[in-house]
Amino acid sequence: MKKQVSQTISACSFYLRNINQISRFLPRPTKERVVNAIITSRLDYCNALLYGTSAVNIARLQRIQNTAARLIMRSPRSDSATPLLRELNWLPIVCRVDFKLLVFTYKAMHNDPPVYLCELVCPYQPTRTLRSANNNMLEVKRTRTKAGDCSFAVTAASLWNNLPTVIKTCDNLTSFKRLLKTHFFRIAY
Incomplete structure (x- = not known):
């Protein structure tokens, strides 16, 4: 890069x-x-x-x-x-990068995404009944390399899971972006 x-x-x-x-x-x-x-x-x-x-x-x-x-x-x-x-x-550059990744993730989950994005973003489904099953979380894939840790499938899921539930449960893209920018603004400043 x-x-x-x-x-x-x-x-x-x-x-x-x-x-x-x-x-x-x-x-x-x-x-x-x-x-x-x-x-x-x-x-x-x-x-x-x-x-x-x-x-x-x-x-x-x-x-x-x-x-x-x-x-x-x-x-x-x-x-x-x-x-x-x-x-x-x-927003600072680091937050702008995370913001864009999370917007891609939201679009992959809620809009009519391409098939390859649907395969990368998998909802978390525990094997038994847990309280975290209803938190709108994504499954974080396991990798063994640094490059694998930077892949979209891993970064999207880990960033998404760290968001507050209020942001993850937005029903439209505009309100999601507004809440997400406010969240990053609080973190950055």
């Missing part, structure tokens, strides 16, 4: 420099739209594949997001980016 992250950072840095040159002529809402359209979309592209990647790669992508937040808020580099991200209502 190092090459993919490096290419993403290179493209984002190029566009951030160009946006910075015209930023003083743009009002804040316009800067937000431009940054969301160009930078955030690149950070979110295929970011579900980043689950389990090194902390160095995540930190590099987080620096780009922090730079984008500082550009929008016209804040110096010495200021902390955490309050800026909170004010912009942006």
